[in-house]
């Protein structure tokens with residue numbers, strides 16, 4: 001046998017494999033999404049997202065505390081709003097009595113070391129279930145911007161660390177940045193949903209918030225899954241408008257987009273491993289067809305290998321517990 005190159009020598013033991021491992025995932029890279037509901041002592045399991053619940057603030061504070069004990073410090077918060085509080089202008093989103101804003105205050109009071117990331121979009125508060133303002137059956141981009149900025153400002157007042165505009169309206173990063181800077185919030189960062197695709201994998205999330213569009217779909221603002229160069233166009237705009245992070249969403253089905261943004265831009269790249277992508281793992285595991293822990297770990301490694309600096313995943317706490 002004349003074989004000078006034997007790659008298996010570099011896989012000979014766990015110690016060697018660890019020594020030359022190119023990619024790592026730690027709890028510090030992960031963001032845990034949490035669903036918040038008004039009231040007390042509420043824990044409503046979300047059936048299409050096993051392990052996740054709608055939590056009232058008392059239970060949410062306990063959940064944050066148990067994540068912190070596992071070394072998980074970053075959270076993305078989503079409100080499940082009662083239908084009676086929704087209107088076409090999403091006015092509850094910047095109402096000072098809004099339970100979501102109060103929850104941000106409470107979490108930052110009790111756990112100042114957390115990093116809280118918001119959702120800036122109209123859909124959880126909109127009677128139309130769209131991320132922007134619906135006027136005569138169409139999304140009115142420019143009239144949506146002041147509403148999104150009012151929501152962002154209210155979140156800054158409440159003490160948010162990073163804003164997460166997920167609405168995909170044109171120009172919203174720059175518009176929000178200017179309003180924030182005018183009001184002295186120059187230190188609040190923007191994690192822009194840069195390449196957010198019109199995806200079937202958001203299904204369980206829309207169940208969780210009861211936020212599906214009442215009519216039509218989101219294809220006039222979320223991107224076509226067929227397009228990659230368009231992600232670079234969106235990234236260039238977000239960078240010019242003052243974004244601090246670029247997000248790709250969904251994650252696992254868009255590894256090439258993550259890699260392209262990482263190679264072409266200098267901002268940190270976040271990948272959102274979305275509800276449907278997570279639910280697939282859980283469903284297969286519940287059937288005994290996959291090992292949940294191993295497939296979650298492999299998924300997160302794949303996202304980091306593609307170039308994600310930050311990963312938002314419903315499995316963050318499970319992964320942190322495994323690592324502990």
Ligand code: PBG
Pocket residue numbers: 119120121122123131166167201202203204205206218273274275276
């Ligand atoms: C809405 C929003 C969505 C998600 C995050 N923010 C759903 C949508 O655009 O319809 C999806 C997250 C997930 O599926 O985990 N602004």
